[in-house]
Amino acid sequence: MNFSPRESSPTESGGHDGQAGTEERDDAATPSRPTDSWILHATDNGVAWITLNRPRVLNALAPDQRDSLISLFSRASADHAVRAVVLTGAGKGFCAGADLRTAPASQAVAARPPGEVARLIKLGAQRLISAVLDCEKPVIAAVNGVAAGLGAHLAWACDLVLAAESARFTEVFVRRGLVPDGGGTYLLPRLVGPRRAKELMFFGDALGAAEAERFGLVNRVVPDEELPTAARAWAQRLANGPTQALSLTKQLVNASLDVGRAPAFAAEAAAQEINAATADAAEGIAAFVERRPPEFRGC
Template identity: 40%
Template sequence: MKPFLITERDGAILVVRMDSPETRNALSEPSQMQAFVDLCAMVRADRSVKVVVLTGNGPAFCAGGNVKDMRDRGGIFAGSPYEVRESYRNGIQRIPLCLYDLDVPVIAAMNGPAIGAGLDLACMCDVRIAADTAKFAESFVKLGIVPGDGGAWLLPRIVGMPKASLMALTGDMIDAQTALAWGLVTEVVPLAELEASAMSLARRMASNPSHGLRLTKRLLREGQHMRLDSLLELSAAFQALAHHTEDHTEAVAAFLEKRDPEFTGR
Protein backbone atom coordinates (compact mmCIF):
# COMPACT_ATOMS: atom_id res chain seq x y z
CA MET A 1 0.00 0.00 0.00
CA LYS A 2 1.40 3.39 -0.99
CA PRO A 3 2.08 5.87 1.81
CA PHE A 4 -0.61 8.46 2.48
CA LEU A 5 1.91 11.19 3.30
CA ILE A 6 4.77 12.05 0.95
CA THR A 7 7.54 14.21 2.38
CA GLU A 8 10.35 16.18 0.82
CA ARG A 9 12.93 18.56 2.27
CA ASP A 10 13.77 22.04 1.08
CA GLY A 11 16.49 23.13 3.46
CA ALA A 12 14.89 23.60 6.89
CA ILE A 13 11.38 23.25 5.42
CA LEU A 14 9.54 19.92 5.34
CA VAL A 15 6.85 19.72 2.64
CA VAL A 16 4.17 17.12 3.37
CA ARG A 17 1.65 16.06 0.71
CA MET A 18 -1.45 13.98 1.33
CA ASP A 19 -1.44 11.59 -1.61
CA SER A 20 -4.78 9.90 -2.09
CA PRO A 21 -6.29 11.97 -4.92
CA GLU A 22 -8.70 9.17 -5.85
CA THR A 23 -10.49 9.70 -2.51
CA ARG A 24 -9.85 13.47 -2.45
CA ASN A 25 -7.48 12.76 0.43
CA ALA A 26 -10.32 11.62 2.69
CA LEU A 27 -9.38 10.54 6.22
CA SER A 28 -10.89 7.18 7.13
CA GLU A 29 -8.08 4.64 7.39
CA PRO A 30 -6.21 3.96 10.64
CA SER A 31 -2.98 3.90 8.64
CA GLN A 32 -3.60 7.52 7.62
CA MET A 33 -4.01 8.62 11.22
CA GLN A 34 -0.86 6.73 12.16
CA ALA A 35 0.99 8.45 9.31
CA PHE A 36 0.28 11.84 10.90
CA VAL A 37 1.32 10.59 14.34
CA ASP A 38 4.58 9.21 12.91
CA LEU A 39 5.18 12.44 10.98
CA CYS A 40 4.84 14.55 14.12
CA ALA A 41 7.14 12.25 16.07
CA MET A 42 9.74 12.55 13.33
CA VAL A 43 9.52 16.36 13.25
CA ARG A 44 9.78 16.59 17.04
CA ALA A 45 12.95 14.50 16.94
CA ASP A 46 14.56 16.34 14.00
CA ARG A 47 15.80 19.70 15.26
CA SER A 48 16.83 20.70 11.74
CA VAL A 49 13.18 21.08 10.68
CA LYS A 50 12.02 24.65 11.20
CA VAL A 51 8.73 24.78 9.29
CA VAL A 52 6.24 22.25 7.89
CA VAL A 53 4.10 22.93 4.80
CA LEU A 54 1.05 20.64 4.51
CA THR A 55 -0.83 20.32 1.21
CA GLY A 56 -2.74 17.77 -0.85
CA ASN A 57 -2.19 16.10 -4.19
CA GLY A 58 -5.07 16.13 -6.63
CA PRO A 59 -8.10 18.44 -6.77
CA ALA A 60 -8.79 18.58 -3.01
CA PHE A 61 -6.89 19.48 0.13
CA CYS A 62 -8.87 16.98 2.20
CA ALA A 63 -12.48 15.84 1.77
CA GLY A 64 -12.86 14.77 5.40
CA GLY A 65 -14.27 11.38 6.30
CA ASN A 66 -15.01 8.76 3.68
CA VAL A 67 -18.80 8.94 3.24
CA LYS A 68 -18.93 5.51 1.56
CA ASP A 69 -17.36 4.02 4.69
CA MET A 70 -20.03 5.80 6.74
CA ARG A 71 -22.74 4.26 4.56
CA ASP A 72 -21.21 0.80 4.78
CA ARG A 73 -20.26 1.22 8.46
CA GLY A 74 -16.73 0.26 7.54
CA GLY A 75 -13.27 1.52 8.49
CA ILE A 76 -13.35 3.68 11.60
CA PHE A 77 -17.16 3.73 11.47
CA ALA A 78 -17.56 -0.02 12.00
CA GLY A 79 -18.85 -1.77 15.10
CA SER A 80 -20.93 -0.86 18.13
CA PRO A 81 -21.23 2.69 19.50
CA TYR A 82 -18.51 1.80 22.01
CA GLU A 83 -16.23 0.56 19.22
CA VAL A 84 -16.86 3.68 17.12
CA ARG A 85 -16.02 5.85 20.14
CA GLU A 86 -12.75 4.00 20.59
CA SER A 87 -12.03 4.25 16.85
CA TYR A 88 -12.26 8.02 17.09
CA ARG A 89 -10.23 8.26 20.29
CA ASN A 90 -7.50 5.92 19.07
CA GLY A 91 -7.67 7.07 15.44
CA ILE A 92 -8.44 10.49 14.02
CA GLN A 93 -8.37 12.26 17.39
CA ARG A 94 -4.68 11.45 17.63
CA ILE A 95 -4.07 13.90 14.76
CA PRO A 96 -5.06 17.11 16.59
CA LEU A 97 -3.25 15.94 19.71
CA CYS A 98 0.02 15.64 17.79
CA LEU A 99 -0.30 18.14 14.93
CA TYR A 100 -1.77 21.08 16.86
CA ASP A 101 0.79 20.48 19.59
CA LEU A 102 3.78 20.38 17.24
CA ASP A 103 6.47 22.88 18.25
CA VAL A 104 7.42 24.01 14.73
CA PRO A 105 5.13 26.25 12.65
CA VAL A 106 2.82 24.42 10.24
CA ILE A 107 1.45 26.12 7.11
CA ALA A 108 -1.59 24.63 5.37
CA ALA A 109 -1.37 25.23 1.61
CA MET A 110 -4.97 24.50 0.69
CA ASN A 111 -5.02 23.45 -2.94
CA GLY A 112 -8.73 22.64 -3.06
CA PRO A 113 -11.79 21.90 -0.94
CA ALA A 114 -11.29 21.36 2.79
CA ILE A 115 -14.46 19.71 4.06
CA GLY A 116 -15.41 18.42 7.51
CA ALA A 117 -12.37 16.76 9.02
CA GLY A 118 -10.35 18.32 6.19
CA LEU A 119 -11.24 21.80 7.41
CA ASP A 120 -10.46 20.79 10.98
CA LEU A 121 -7.09 19.45 9.81
CA ALA A 122 -6.30 22.86 8.32
CA CYS A 123 -7.38 24.52 11.57
CA MET A 124 -4.77 22.47 13.42
CA CYS A 125 -2.12 24.36 11.43
CA ASP A 126 -0.79 27.80 12.37
CA VAL A 127 -1.40 29.61 9.08
CA ARG A 128 -3.65 28.77 6.13
CA ILE A 129 -3.08 29.90 2.53
CA ALA A 130 -5.74 28.97 -0.04
CA ALA A 131 -6.01 28.62 -3.77
CA ASP A 132 -8.77 30.83 -5.17
CA THR A 133 -10.68 27.69 -6.15
CA ALA A 134 -10.71 26.26 -2.62
CA LYS A 135 -13.93 25.85 -0.66
CA PHE A 136 -14.53 25.20 3.01
CA ALA A 137 -17.26 23.60 5.09
CA GLU A 138 -17.71 22.42 8.67
CA SER A 139 -20.25 20.05 7.20
CA PHE A 140 -20.68 17.31 9.82
CA VAL A 141 -24.26 18.33 10.66
CA LYS A 142 -25.38 17.74 7.07
CA LEU A 143 -24.51 14.06 7.59
CA GLY A 144 -26.24 13.96 10.96
CA ILE A 145 -23.00 13.80 12.94
CA VAL A 146 -20.85 16.19 14.98
CA PRO A 147 -17.29 17.52 14.60
CA GLY A 148 -15.47 14.49 15.96
CA ASP A 149 -11.87 15.61 15.65
CA GLY A 150 -11.70 18.90 17.50
CA GLY A 151 -13.44 21.29 15.13
CA ALA A 152 -15.76 22.62 17.84
CA TRP A 153 -12.63 23.74 19.76
CA LEU A 154 -10.42 24.77 16.84
CA LEU A 155 -12.73 26.69 14.52
CA PRO A 156 -14.09 29.25 17.05
CA ARG A 157 -10.51 30.15 18.00
CA ILE A 158 -9.83 31.13 14.39
CA VAL A 159 -13.00 32.77 13.08
CA GLY A 160 -14.80 33.55 16.36
CA MET A 161 -17.82 31.84 17.88
CA PRO A 162 -20.57 33.49 15.77
CA LYS A 163 -19.03 32.53 12.42
CA ALA A 164 -17.96 29.11 13.71
CA SER A 165 -21.52 28.53 14.89
CA LEU A 166 -22.86 29.59 11.50
CA MET A 167 -20.55 27.17 9.71
CA ALA A 168 -21.08 24.26 12.10
CA LEU A 169 -24.86 24.60 12.49
CA THR A 170 -25.65 25.10 8.79
CA GLY A 171 -22.87 22.98 7.33
CA ASP A 172 -22.85 25.43 4.43
CA MET A 173 -19.89 25.85 2.09
CA ILE A 174 -17.96 29.12 1.89
CA ASP A 175 -15.60 30.18 -0.87
CA ALA A 176 -12.01 31.33 -0.60
CA GLN A 177 -12.81 35.04 -0.56
CA THR A 178 -15.28 34.59 2.28
CA ALA A 179 -12.71 32.51 4.15
CA LEU A 180 -10.23 35.37 3.70
CA ALA A 181 -12.72 37.96 4.95
CA TRP A 182 -13.49 35.80 8.00
CA GLY A 183 -9.83 35.25 8.86
CA LEU A 184 -9.98 31.52 8.20
CA VAL A 185 -7.15 31.96 5.69
CA THR A 186 -4.55 34.70 5.56
CA GLU A 187 -4.03 34.76 1.79
CA VAL A 188 -5.82 33.66 -1.38
CA VAL A 189 -3.78 33.12 -4.53
CA PRO A 190 -4.26 31.45 -7.93
CA LEU A 191 -3.74 27.69 -7.70
CA ALA A 192 -0.62 27.89 -9.87
CA GLU A 193 0.95 30.26 -7.33
CA LEU A 194 -0.12 28.45 -4.16
CA GLU A 195 2.98 26.39 -3.50
CA ALA A 196 5.33 29.27 -4.26
CA SER A 197 3.39 31.52 -1.87
CA ALA A 198 3.44 28.89 0.87
CA MET A 199 7.15 28.27 0.43
CA SER A 200 7.89 31.99 0.45
CA LEU A 201 6.13 32.31 3.79
CA ALA A 202 7.85 29.17 5.09
CA ARG A 203 11.26 30.60 4.17
CA ARG A 204 10.46 33.85 6.01
CA MET A 205 9.68 31.81 9.12
CA ALA A 206 12.66 29.48 8.64
CA SER A 207 15.04 32.46 8.40
CA ASN A 208 14.57 32.93 12.15
CA PRO A 209 16.43 31.00 14.88
CA SER A 210 15.08 27.51 15.61
CA HIS A 211 14.76 27.94 19.37
CA GLY A 212 12.96 31.24 19.02
CA LEU A 213 10.48 29.75 16.56
CA ARG A 214 9.67 26.73 18.69
CA LEU A 215 9.42 28.64 21.96
CA THR A 216 7.25 31.35 20.40
CA LYS A 217 4.82 28.80 18.97
CA ARG A 218 4.65 27.03 22.32
CA LEU A 219 3.75 30.32 24.03
CA LEU A 220 1.01 30.96 21.47
CA ARG A 221 -0.42 27.49 22.08
CA GLU A 222 -0.21 27.68 25.86
CA GLY A 223 -1.77 31.13 25.81
CA GLN A 224 -4.99 29.60 24.47
CA HIS A 225 -5.83 28.14 27.86
CA MET A 226 -3.73 30.00 30.44
CA ARG A 227 -4.36 33.08 32.55
CA LEU A 228 -2.23 36.11 31.73
CA ASP A 229 -0.19 35.87 34.93
CA SER A 230 0.55 32.19 34.27
CA LEU A 231 1.56 32.93 30.69
CA LEU A 232 3.85 35.72 31.85
CA GLU A 233 5.61 33.28 34.18
CA LEU A 234 6.09 30.84 31.31
CA SER A 235 7.25 33.66 29.04
CA ALA A 236 9.88 34.69 31.55
CA ALA A 237 11.22 31.14 31.74
CA PHE A 238 11.26 30.77 27.95
CA GLN A 239 12.91 34.17 27.58
CA ALA A 240 15.67 33.16 29.98
CA LEU A 241 16.34 30.10 27.79
CA ALA A 242 16.26 32.18 24.60
CA HIS A 243 18.70 34.80 25.93
CA HIS A 244 21.29 32.08 26.48
CA THR A 245 21.22 30.61 22.97
CA GLU A 246 24.06 31.19 20.54
CA ASP A 247 21.57 32.24 17.88
CA HIS A 248 20.30 35.09 20.08
CA THR A 249 23.87 36.34 20.52
CA GLU A 250 24.39 36.13 16.76
CA ALA A 251 21.08 37.89 16.02
CA VAL A 252 21.98 40.81 18.30
CA ALA A 253 25.47 41.08 16.83
CA ALA A 254 24.16 40.98 13.26
CA PHE A 255 21.58 43.66 14.04
CA LEU A 256 24.15 46.00 15.56
CA GLU A 257 26.66 45.32 12.79
CA LYS A 258 23.99 45.77 10.08
CA ARG A 259 24.62 42.39 8.44
CA ASP A 260 22.67 39.19 7.80
CA PRO A 261 22.80 36.73 10.70
CA GLU A 262 24.17 33.21 10.38
CA PHE A 263 22.19 30.91 12.66
CA THR A 264 23.33 27.45 13.71
CA GLY A 265 20.35 26.23 15.71
CA ARG A 266 22.33 26.39 18.95
Protein backbone atom coordinates (compact mmCIF):
# COMPACT_ATOMS: atom_id res chain seq x y z
CA MET A 1 0.00 0.00 0.00
CA ASN A 2 1.55 3.28 -1.14
CA PHE A 3 1.19 6.29 1.13
CA SER A 4 4.24 8.25 0.04
CA PRO A 5 3.86 11.37 -2.06
CA ARG A 6 5.60 9.49 -4.88
CA GLU A 7 5.47 5.84 -5.92
CA SER A 8 7.02 3.28 -3.55
CA SER A 9 6.57 -0.35 -2.49
CA PRO A 10 6.67 -0.85 1.28
CA THR A 11 7.23 -4.40 2.49
CA GLU A 12 4.07 -6.10 3.70
CA SER A 13 3.79 -8.48 6.65
CA GLY A 14 1.36 -10.70 8.47
CA GLY A 15 -0.59 -9.23 11.38
CA HIS A 16 -2.74 -9.73 14.44
CA ASP A 17 -4.70 -7.50 16.79
CA GLY A 18 -2.53 -6.47 19.72
CA GLN A 19 0.67 -4.84 20.82
CA ALA A 20 4.05 -6.00 19.63
CA GLY A 21 5.58 -8.67 21.77
CA THR A 22 4.68 -11.86 19.94
CA GLU A 23 6.27 -11.06 16.58
CA GLU A 24 9.86 -12.12 15.86
CA ARG A 25 12.42 -9.36 16.29
CA ASP A 26 13.74 -9.47 12.73
CA ASP A 27 13.90 -5.74 12.02
CA ALA A 28 16.03 -4.65 14.96
CA ALA A 29 18.55 -1.88 14.48
CA THR A 30 21.78 -3.06 12.91
CA PRO A 31 24.65 -1.29 11.13
CA SER A 32 22.80 -2.03 7.86
CA ARG A 33 19.36 -1.02 9.23
CA PRO A 34 19.59 2.11 11.39
CA THR A 35 16.63 3.14 13.51
CA ASP A 36 16.08 6.24 11.37
CA SER A 37 14.83 3.93 8.60
CA TRP A 38 11.93 3.00 10.89
CA ILE A 39 10.20 6.29 10.01
CA LEU A 40 9.91 7.59 6.45
CA HIS A 41 9.14 11.27 6.01
CA ALA A 42 8.90 13.69 3.14
CA THR A 43 7.16 16.96 2.32
CA ASP A 44 5.38 17.26 -0.99
CA ASN A 45 3.21 20.19 -2.14
CA GLY A 46 2.66 21.43 1.40
CA VAL A 47 1.90 18.00 2.90
CA ALA A 48 4.25 16.29 5.36
CA TRP A 49 3.99 12.51 4.97
CA ILE A 50 5.08 10.47 7.99
CA THR A 51 5.12 6.69 7.57
CA LEU A 52 5.90 4.24 10.37
CA ASN A 53 8.18 1.68 8.74
CA ARG A 54 8.52 -1.47 10.84
CA PRO A 55 5.99 -3.62 8.97
CA ARG A 56 7.23 -6.94 10.32
CA VAL A 57 6.16 -5.92 13.84
CA LEU A 58 3.08 -4.01 12.65
CA ASN A 59 4.92 -0.71 13.17
CA ALA A 60 5.23 -1.12 16.93
CA LEU A 61 6.92 1.93 18.42
CA ALA A 62 10.37 1.59 19.99
CA PRO A 63 11.46 4.48 22.25
CA ASP A 64 13.85 5.97 19.68
CA GLN A 65 11.15 5.82 17.02
CA ARG A 66 8.65 7.47 19.36
CA ASP A 67 11.10 10.29 20.07
CA SER A 68 11.71 10.75 16.35
CA LEU A 69 7.96 11.07 15.80
CA ILE A 70 7.76 13.77 18.47
CA SER A 71 10.53 15.66 16.73
CA LEU A 72 8.87 15.33 13.32
CA PHE A 73 5.56 16.70 14.60
CA SER A 74 7.36 19.59 16.29
CA ARG A 75 9.19 20.40 13.06
CA ALA A 76 6.02 20.16 10.98
CA SER A 77 4.28 22.50 13.39
CA ALA A 78 6.99 25.16 13.00
CA ASP A 79 7.69 24.72 9.27
CA HIS A 80 5.82 27.28 7.15
CA ALA A 81 6.24 25.01 4.12
CA VAL A 82 4.10 22.35 5.83
CA ARG A 83 0.38 23.02 5.79
CA ALA A 84 -0.97 19.53 6.56
CA VAL A 85 0.36 16.23 7.90
CA VAL A 86 -0.52 12.61 7.06
CA LEU A 87 0.45 9.82 9.48
CA THR A 88 0.23 6.21 8.35
CA GLY A 89 1.99 2.85 8.50
CA ALA A 90 3.82 0.66 6.01
CA GLY A 91 2.52 -2.83 5.32
CA LYS A 92 -0.57 -4.32 6.96
CA GLY A 93 -0.59 -2.36 10.22
CA PHE A 94 -0.94 1.27 11.26
CA CYS A 95 0.71 0.83 14.67
CA ALA A 96 0.57 -2.11 17.08
CA GLY A 97 1.36 0.13 20.05
CA ALA A 98 4.49 0.36 22.16
CA ASP A 99 7.10 -2.29 21.50
CA LEU A 100 7.09 -4.08 24.86
CA ARG A 101 10.34 -5.91 24.07
CA THR A 102 12.49 -2.81 23.91
CA ALA A 103 14.30 -1.43 26.94
CA PRO A 104 13.25 0.09 29.24
CA ALA A 105 9.74 -1.16 28.45
CA SER A 106 10.89 -4.79 28.70
CA GLN A 107 12.31 -4.40 32.20
CA ALA A 108 10.36 -6.00 35.03
CA VAL A 109 8.13 -3.45 36.75
CA ALA A 110 9.26 -4.70 40.16
CA ALA A 111 12.86 -3.77 39.33
CA ARG A 112 12.01 -0.11 38.78
CA PRO A 113 12.23 2.48 41.54
CA PRO A 114 8.98 4.13 42.70
CA GLY A 115 7.76 6.75 40.27
CA GLU A 116 9.81 5.42 37.35
CA VAL A 117 6.83 4.00 35.44
CA ALA A 118 4.90 7.27 35.71
CA ARG A 119 7.96 9.23 34.60
CA LEU A 120 8.46 7.02 31.54
CA ILE A 121 4.81 7.40 30.52
CA LYS A 122 4.82 11.18 30.96
CA LEU A 123 8.04 11.63 28.98
CA GLY A 124 7.20 8.97 26.41
CA ALA A 125 3.69 8.00 25.28
CA GLN A 126 1.95 11.06 26.71
CA ARG A 127 4.51 13.40 25.18
CA LEU A 128 3.92 11.78 21.78
CA ILE A 129 0.15 12.20 21.98
CA SER A 130 0.61 15.81 23.08
CA ALA A 131 2.88 16.45 20.08
CA VAL A 132 0.04 15.41 17.76
CA LEU A 133 -2.63 17.36 19.64
CA ASP A 134 -0.43 20.46 19.83
CA CYS A 135 0.76 20.37 16.21
CA GLU A 136 -0.34 23.65 14.64
CA LYS A 137 -1.12 21.93 11.33
CA PRO A 138 -4.11 19.62 10.74
CA VAL A 139 -3.12 15.95 11.03
CA ILE A 140 -4.79 13.08 9.16
CA ALA A 141 -4.41 9.49 10.35
CA ALA A 142 -4.62 7.07 7.41
CA VAL A 143 -5.21 3.82 9.30
CA ASN A 144 -4.31 0.66 7.42
CA GLY A 145 -4.83 -2.50 9.43
CA VAL A 146 -4.06 -2.86 13.13
CA ALA A 147 -4.15 0.15 15.47
CA ALA A 148 -3.72 -1.19 18.99
CA GLY A 149 -2.94 0.36 22.37
CA LEU A 150 -0.80 3.44 21.88
CA GLY A 151 -1.32 2.98 18.13
CA ALA A 152 -5.06 3.46 18.55
CA HIS A 153 -4.48 6.52 20.74
CA LEU A 154 -2.15 7.92 18.09
CA ALA A 155 -5.05 7.74 15.62
CA TRP A 156 -7.52 9.24 18.14
CA ALA A 157 -5.18 12.21 18.68
CA CYS A 158 -5.21 13.11 14.98
CA ASP A 159 -7.68 15.68 13.71
CA LEU A 160 -9.19 13.48 11.03
CA VAL A 161 -9.17 9.69 10.70
CA LEU A 162 -9.47 7.80 7.43
CA ALA A 163 -9.66 4.02 7.83
CA ALA A 164 -9.21 1.20 5.37
CA GLU A 165 -11.88 -1.49 5.53
CA SER A 166 -9.25 -3.80 7.05
CA ALA A 167 -8.50 -1.40 9.93
CA ARG A 168 -8.95 -2.73 13.46
CA PHE A 169 -8.79 -0.66 16.65
CA THR A 170 -8.06 -2.35 19.98
CA GLU A 171 -7.72 -1.02 23.52
CA VAL A 172 -5.32 -3.85 24.18
CA PHE A 173 -4.08 -2.78 27.64
CA VAL A 174 -6.51 -4.93 29.63
CA ARG A 175 -5.18 -8.02 27.83
CA ARG A 176 -1.75 -7.25 29.31
CA GLY A 177 -3.12 -6.48 32.78
CA LEU A 178 -2.33 -2.80 32.29
CA VAL A 179 -4.12 0.52 32.73
CA PRO A 180 -4.60 2.42 29.44
CA ASP A 181 -2.00 5.13 29.00
CA GLY A 182 -0.74 7.37 26.23
CA GLY A 183 -3.69 9.71 26.73
CA GLY A 184 -6.31 7.05 26.07
CA THR A 185 -8.40 7.72 29.17
CA TYR A 186 -8.45 11.40 28.19
CA LEU A 187 -9.15 11.01 24.47
CA LEU A 188 -11.63 8.15 24.24
CA PRO A 189 -14.36 9.42 26.64
CA ARG A 190 -14.33 12.76 24.81
CA LEU A 191 -14.81 11.01 21.48
CA VAL A 192 -17.40 8.35 22.34
CA GLY A 193 -18.59 9.14 25.88
CA PRO A 194 -17.70 7.37 29.14
CA ARG A 195 -19.86 4.26 28.69
CA ARG A 196 -18.51 3.37 25.26
CA ALA A 197 -14.99 4.18 26.46
CA LYS A 198 -15.35 1.82 29.42
CA GLU A 199 -16.74 -0.94 27.20
CA LEU A 200 -13.78 -0.68 24.83
CA MET A 201 -11.19 -0.44 27.63
CA PHE A 202 -12.72 -3.03 29.99
CA PHE A 203 -13.01 -5.79 27.37
CA GLY A 204 -10.24 -4.96 24.91
CA ASP A 205 -12.22 -6.31 21.96
CA ALA A 206 -11.15 -5.35 18.46
CA LEU A 207 -13.33 -2.71 16.82
CA GLY A 208 -13.74 -2.99 13.06
CA ALA A 209 -13.54 0.03 10.79
CA ALA A 210 -17.28 0.22 10.08
CA GLU A 211 -18.16 0.07 13.78
CA ALA A 212 -15.47 2.62 14.60
CA GLU A 213 -17.09 4.93 12.06
CA ARG A 214 -20.48 4.36 13.67
CA PHE A 215 -18.99 5.23 17.08
CA GLY A 216 -17.63 8.50 15.65
CA LEU A 217 -14.00 7.43 15.98
CA VAL A 218 -13.44 7.43 12.22
CA ASN A 219 -14.45 10.07 9.68
CA ARG A 220 -14.55 7.80 6.62
CA VAL A 221 -14.02 4.13 5.79
CA VAL A 222 -12.70 3.35 2.31
CA PRO A 223 -11.60 0.19 0.49
CA ASP A 224 -7.99 -0.68 1.33
CA GLU A 225 -6.70 0.13 -2.14
CA GLU A 226 -8.35 3.58 -2.05
CA LEU A 227 -6.89 4.71 1.30
CA PRO A 228 -3.73 6.37 -0.11
CA THR A 229 -5.76 8.29 -2.69
CA ALA A 230 -8.32 9.40 -0.11
CA ALA A 231 -5.61 10.53 2.31
CA ARG A 232 -3.81 12.43 -0.44
CA ALA A 233 -7.02 14.18 -1.54
CA TRP A 234 -7.95 15.32 1.98
CA ALA A 235 -4.39 16.36 2.79
CA GLN A 236 -4.16 18.46 -0.36
CA ARG A 237 -7.45 20.19 0.41
CA LEU A 238 -6.11 21.08 3.84
CA ALA A 239 -2.76 22.19 2.43
CA ASN A 240 -4.58 24.51 0.03
CA GLY A 241 -6.65 26.01 2.83
CA PRO A 242 -6.14 28.99 5.16
CA THR A 243 -3.48 27.46 7.41
CA GLN A 244 -3.68 29.98 10.25
CA ALA A 245 -7.47 29.72 10.41
CA LEU A 246 -7.26 25.92 10.49
CA SER A 247 -4.63 26.06 13.25
CA LEU A 248 -6.74 28.37 15.40
CA THR A 249 -9.85 26.28 14.76
CA LYS A 250 -8.00 23.14 15.89
CA GLN A 251 -6.87 24.86 19.09
CA LEU A 252 -10.39 26.14 19.83
CA VAL A 253 -12.09 22.78 19.31
CA ASN A 254 -9.51 20.88 21.38
CA ALA A 255 -9.66 23.41 24.24
CA SER A 256 -13.48 23.60 24.21
CA LEU A 257 -13.75 20.13 25.73
CA ASP A 258 -12.07 21.30 28.93
CA VAL A 259 -13.59 24.76 29.54
CA GLY A 260 -16.97 26.34 30.11
CA ARG A 261 -18.97 28.48 27.69
CA ALA A 262 -17.63 31.86 28.80
CA PRO A 263 -13.91 31.07 28.32
CA ALA A 264 -14.69 29.17 25.10
CA PHE A 265 -16.55 32.18 23.68
CA ALA A 266 -13.74 34.51 24.76
CA ALA A 267 -11.11 32.30 23.12
CA GLU A 268 -13.17 32.14 19.93
CA ALA A 269 -13.45 35.93 19.73
CA ALA A 270 -9.73 36.35 20.41
CA ALA A 271 -8.86 33.81 17.72
CA GLN A 272 -11.01 35.63 15.18
CA GLU A 273 -9.26 38.90 16.10
CA ILE A 274 -5.87 37.28 15.48
CA ASN A 275 -6.96 35.64 12.23
CA ALA A 276 -8.56 38.80 10.85
CA ALA A 277 -5.08 40.27 10.35
CA THR A 278 -3.87 37.41 8.12
CA ALA A 279 -3.43 37.63 4.36
CA ASP A 280 -5.62 34.56 3.90
CA ALA A 281 -8.54 36.22 5.68
CA ALA A 282 -8.23 39.22 3.38
CA GLU A 283 -8.01 36.91 0.37
CA GLY A 284 -11.06 34.92 1.46
CA ILE A 285 -13.21 38.05 1.77
CA ALA A 286 -11.89 39.50 -1.50
CA ALA A 287 -12.58 36.24 -3.32
CA PHE A 288 -16.15 36.22 -1.99
CA VAL A 289 -16.76 39.80 -3.12
CA GLU A 290 -15.19 39.12 -6.53
CA ARG A 291 -17.06 35.83 -6.92
CA ARG A 292 -13.96 33.70 -7.52
CA PRO A 293 -12.28 30.79 -5.72
CA PRO A 294 -9.84 31.96 -3.02
CA GLU A 295 -6.14 31.30 -3.40
CA PHE A 296 -4.84 30.86 0.12
CA ARG A 297 -1.09 31.10 0.77
CA GLY A 298 -1.05 29.83 4.34
CA CYS A 299 -0.25 33.16 5.95
